[in-house]
Amino acid sequence: xSALTLSSPVGEIKGVGEVRRRSLSRMGIExxxxxxxxxxxxxxxxxxxxxxxxxxEALTGERREAPFSVILTVGTEPTAKMIRRGMNILKxxxxxxxxxxxxxxxxxxxxxxxxxxxxxFRFWGKIEREGRRLCMTSPIYEEVKGELPALVPVYxxxxxISQKFISGIIKTAxxxxxxxxxxxxxxxxxxxxxxxxxxxxxxxxxxxxxxDEMDAARRRLCFEDVFMTAAALATExxxxxxxxxxxxENTDTKRYVDSLPYKLTGAQVRSLREITEDLxxxxxxxxxxxxxxxxxxxxxxxxxxxxxVASGYQCAVMVPTEILANQHYEDLKAIFTPLGINxxxxxxxxxxxxxxxxxxxxxxxxxxxxxxxxxxxxxxxLITEDVKFEKLGLVITDEQxxxxxxxxxxxxxxxxxxxxxxxxATPIPRTLSLVYYGDLSLSRLDEMPPGRQKVDTFVVxxxxxxxxxxxxxxxxxxxxxTYIVCPMVEEAEAKSARxxxxxxxxxxxxxxxxxxxxxxSGGANLRSTVEFARETAxxxxxxxxxxxxxxxxxxxxxxxxxxxCEGNLDVLVATTxxxxxxxxxxxxxxxxENAERFGLSQLHQLRGRVGRSDRKSFCILVSDSESExxxxxxxxxxxxxxxxxxxxxxxxxxxxxxxxxPEGRIRQHGDAAAMITDSDADRATTESAxxxxxxxxxxxxxxxxxxxRKIGERIARLRGNIENTIS
Numbered sequence: 001x002s003a004l005t006l007s008s009p010v011g012e013i014k015g016v017g018e019v020r021r022r023s024l025s026r027m028g029i030e031x032x033x034x035x036x037x038x039x040x041x042x043x044x045x046x047x048x049x050x051x052x053x054x055x056x057e058a059l060t061g062e063r064r065e066a067p068f069s070v071i072l073t074v075g076t077e078p079t080a081k082m083i084r085r086g087m088n089i090l091k092x093x094x095x096x097x098x099x100x101x102x103x104x105x106x107x108x109x110x111x112x113x114x115x116x117x118x119x120x121f122r123f124w125g126k127i128e129r130e131g132r133r134l135c136m137t138s139p140i141y142e143e144v145k146g147e148l149p150a151l152v153p154v155y156x157x158x159x160x161i162s163q164k165f166i167s168g169i170i171k172t173a174x175x176x177x178x179x180x181x182x183x184x185x186x187x188x189x190x191x192x193x194x195x196x197x198x199x200x201x202x203x204x205x206x207x208x209x210x211x212d213e214m215d216a217a218r219r220r221l222c223f224e225d226v227f228m229t230a231a232a233l234a235t236e237x238x239x240x241x242x243x244x245x246x247x248x249e250n251t252d253t254k255r256y257v258d259s260l261p262y263k264l265t266g267a268q269v270r271s272l273r274e275i276t277e278d279l280x281x282x283x284x285x286x287x288x289x290x291x292x293x294x295x296x297x298x299x300x301x302x303x304x305x306x307x308x309v310a311s312g313y314q315c316a317v318m319v320p321t322e323i324l325a326n327q328h329y330e331d332l333k334a335i336f337t338p339l340g341i342n343x344x345x346x347x348x349x350x351x352x353x354x355x356x357x358x359x360x361x362x363x364x365x366x367x368x369x370x371x372x373x374x375x376x377x378x379x380x381x382l383i384t385e386d387v388k389f390e391k392l393g394l395v396i397t398d399e400q401x402x403x404x405x406x407x408x409x410x411x412x413x414x415x416x417x418x419x420x421x422x423x424x425a426t427p428i429p430r431t432l433s434l435v436y437y438g439d440l441s442l443s444r445l446d447e448m449p450p451g452r453q454k455v456d457t458f459v460v461x462x463x464x465x466x467x468x469x470x471x472x473x474x475x476x477x478x479x480x481x482t483y484i485v486c487p488m489v490e491e492a493e494a495k496s497a498r499x500x501x502x503x504x505x506x507x508x509x510x511x512x513x514x515x516x517x518x519x520x521s522g523g524a525n526l527r528s529t530v531e532f533a534r535e536t537a538x539x540x541x542x543x544x545x546x547x548x549x550x551x552x553x554x555x556x557x558x559x560x561x562x563x564x565c566e567g568n569l570d571v572l573v574a575t576t577x578x579x580x581x582x583x584x585x586x587x588x589x590x591x592x593e594n595a596e597r598f599g600l601s602q603l604h605q606l607r608g609r610v611g612r613s614d615r616k617s618f619c620i621l622v623s624d625s626e627s628e629x630x631x632x633x634x635x636x637x638x639x640x641x642x643x644x645x646x647x648x649x650x651x652x653x654x655x656x657x658x659x660x661x662p663e664g665r666i667r668q669h670g671d672a673a674a675m676i677t678d679s680d681a682d683r684a685t686t687e688s689a690x691x692x693x694x695x696x697x698x699x700x701x702x703x704x705x706x707x708x709r710k711i712g713e714r715i716a717r718l719r720g721n722i723e724n725t726i727s
Contacts, residue, residue: 004176006033013169023160032173036181038166039205039221040153043214045069046124046142047150052099052134059129069124071144072096078112094123101127101134108138120144151208170206178203184224184710193692196220223689230693232715235703243417245284246393248311251276256306259339260299267447268296272303274443275421279307279394285419291445292643293425293608294452298328300445301396302335304421309341309374313393314362317377322347322554323561323577324398329377331583336375346378346387349554355381364390394419425608425643454641455611457619459595459634468591468620469539476543476570480588480615484536484573485606486527487597489549527593533573543570550577576602578609585613595621595637596630600650603637 004012010029011021029035046069050058055068072094082088090105092115103123105111115121125139142148155166183190183198190197196204201220208214253272257264264272271289278285291297305315317332319325329345336343346358360366362373372390376382395418460468472482533547546569548560557577564572565584572578576598590610592603603621611617621634636649696708703712 004032004173006031006036006177006180006182008032010035010169013172015165015172016169020160020165023158027156027158027161032177035170035173036177036202036206038155038170041156042154043208044124044152044154045150046122046140046148046152049122052096052101055127055134056099056129059127059134067125067139068127069122070096070101070127071120071122072101073120074115074117075100077117078115080109080112094121099134101136103139104135104137106138114141114143122148149207149209151211151214153206174203174206182710184714186707189692189707190220193223193688195223198224219685222685223692226686226689227693228711228714230690231697231703231711234694234697235701235712235715243284244282245417245419246311246313247282248276248279248307248313248393248419250310251280251307252310253303253306256303256335256339259335262449264299265296265445265447265449267291267445268300271300271443271445274441275300275304276307278441279304279311279419284417285421285441287420287441287443288422288424289443289445290424292448293605294448294612295425295445296449297398297423297425297445298331300443301398301421301423302332304394305332305375305396306336306339306341308394308419309336311393313391314373314389315375315394315396316382316389316392317375317396317398318382319377319379319398321577322349322379323557325377325379326558327583328398332375332377341374342372343375343377344373346376346381347554348379348381350381359387362390363388392418394421396421396423398423425605453611453614453616455590455607455617455619457607457621457638459621459623459638461624462622464622468622471618471620472540472571472589472591473543475589478588479567479586481564481567481569481584481586482571482589482591483578483587483606483609484532484571484591484593485578486529486532486573486575487594488526488528489530489551489575526597529573529575532593536571536573540571544568545571545573547573548577549575576606578606583612584609586615587612588615588617590617590619591622592620593622595623595634596625596627600633600636600646604643604646607637 008031009021010016010024010031011018013032013035016024024030024035027038029038044067049069049071052070052072055070058068073096074092075095076093078090078092080088080090086107088107088109090108090111092103093100094103094115095101101123103115120143122142122144123136123139124141125136128135128137153167155163155170157163157166178199181199181202185195185198187197195201196216196219198220201217204213204217205221208217253276257272275285275287275289278287289297289300301317305317308315317328319328325345325347329343333343344358344362346355346362350358357366358373358376362376364372381387397420475482529547529549533545537545546560546563548557548564552560560569560572561578563569567586587610590606592598592606595603598606607619610619619637621637623630623634625631633649636646640646640649696711697703700708703709703715
């Protein structure tokens with residue numbers, strides 16, 4: 001077998017057969033470089049050893065700890081016994097100077113030859129008291145020979161891949177390729193910004209000897225991830241420097257505002273004025289419009305679109321999901337059709353003939369639609385190469401945080417110098433806004449429309465089920481509607497998650513005495529949308545119950561949503577497909593099952609689906625989790641309503657990394673997301689990386705100097721990956 005290189009297929013590593021190669025591929029691991037960039041999600045702190053007296057005190061007192069790391073001597077000969085067909089147990093006793101533990105292993109008779117009387121091992125796992133005895137079942141074991149690692153990595157896995165296996169092949173790969181790891185940063189750059197070199201960071205992230213080494217490695221990888229995002233934004237801005245934007249000569253939106261069936265709030269008027277002032281200049285607008293769900297961002301954005309069309313330009317509205325695209329399309333069509341403005345839709349689910357027709361009219365090559373297309377609403381389909389615009393003047397991106405930097409840039413590149421308005425209802429924390437928003441101007445809707453009431457939020461467990469059902473009935477009888485959101489689509493998914501949760505409790509490899517993350521406990525009552533919709537219909541036979549989830553065909557989802565919007569359903573059981581884009585004023589009750597499974601930003605979005613009228617609304621978060629971190633997060637949702645405060649807390653709890661790996665993102669080298677945790681150091685790293693990126697691009701806008709060439713190549717490669725992958 002030839003020597004491994006970073007580009008070698010992972011199947012060339014000894015021990016990786018075809019079955020495991022396919023499993024690794026499902027995890028996005030195709031090459032050796034992908035493998036060594038597959039970072040731990042957590043660490044087991046096996047170096048914090050206890051003697052049995054300390055263990056006994058912990059089990060007795062309030063500070064119960066699990067799992068434990070103990071160094072014990074094998075005291076009795078292991079004995080094996082069959083307890084039923086296909087199941088045998090191996091037992092022996094091990095001791096230290098303070099006590100004895102009874103060890104039990106299942107279906108591992110070969111360990112009789114491993115645990116020799118008098119040999120010393122480090123055991124890691126749960127210790128429980130049974131009567132007066134201390135017991136361990138199937139702990140991880142390491143014979144004490146030389147120095148044992150204190151911190152042991154815990155990797156994200158998939159079916160067919162174990163911790164032992166992936167740790168082993170990563171160790172094998174690093175031994176062969178560590179010297180060929182290429183750093184985008186020079187040694188001098190690393191010294192200036194006090195970060196590890198990449199080869200050192202990768203070695204330490206996989207095998208840290210101390211927590212300080214782990215933190216140093218994490219800091220470097222976080223720094224690189226943030227730096228690349230910030231540098232990409234900065235280069236996009238510098239590329240546009242000098243571009244002249246179209247000057248919108250008719251920015252008077254009075255006709256549009258007067259046509260609305262409601263009066264704009266002061267915050268909406270202010271924000272629309274700020275936007276139209278930008279549109280009247282020949283400098284490309286770069287503005288972010290932020291406001292909580294229900295604050296009226298769409299009305300402000302529509303005003304900007306009106307100014308574009310009134311000035312003779314087209315407007316493109318890009319959104320992350322088809323449901324949201326359809327919602328915006330219907331809303332904007334209702335607003336603009338009476339004003340003689342044409343709105344069209346372009347999404348992936350349209351027929352090929354319809355896509356061709358829309359693209360042809362959009363580019364001005366066809367007059368199939370009278371008056372052409374003034375405003376086009378779409379998903380990523382707007383970014384494809386075959387989409388051309390006749391006269392694009394304004395780009396609006398909704399749910400801005402859900403698009404990658406390169407995705408937003410790809411649309412903006414359709415016309416150099418185009419005005420850009422980004423919107424978001426889930427504000428990224430102020431620290432991270434340095435990266436995502438860069439030098440964008442900020443308009444904030446800090447005022448809710450008249451009549452909107454605060455959504456009262458409650459956190460309960462499953463014991464409240466009868467009361468919840470009565471509450472649903474009360475709302476239905478009043479002519480209102482209820483959302484019920486579940487974390488899984490089908491029972492098979494929920495069952496798989498329950499089995500993983502059960503395994504994490506019994507398998508020491510999956511129990512994380514975690515330095516970086518905390519796994520929420522629970523899983524026994526994990527809800528699936530399909531099964532819960534069936535149960536709800538049985539419990540509430542007098543109500544009309546519908547279901548919608550991401551695995552349904554778009555036409556099916558749209559049909560169900562239409563039934564709910566029109567009042568033909570009382571209850572809608574769904575996944576988070578309804579997180580954005582659904583506007584049902586009669587929806588007054590949001591119930592989130594297994595609420596601990598959702599991030600704070602998701603919960604904030606879900607809560608925003610109700611309370612969209614003057615009707616009193618409620619949000620009930622249902623959770624049986626015993627995790628203290630989960631309880632703390634849900635308490636934040638109960639007591640906090642400001643999106644910025646929630647986002648700041650989300651950063652503290654989950655860390656910066658989660659914001660750099662939204663679901664569905666394209667895999668990128670340098671993905672430090674799995675390792676970022678909440679700490680002041682992470683915020684300092686984020687700010688340091690942003691400062692370094694801006695300084696680098698300011699001094700070398702084209703990133704063509706020898707010391708910056710690799711940075712420029714990385715950004716170009718990431719941009720190419722995005723453009724080649726989006727369909």
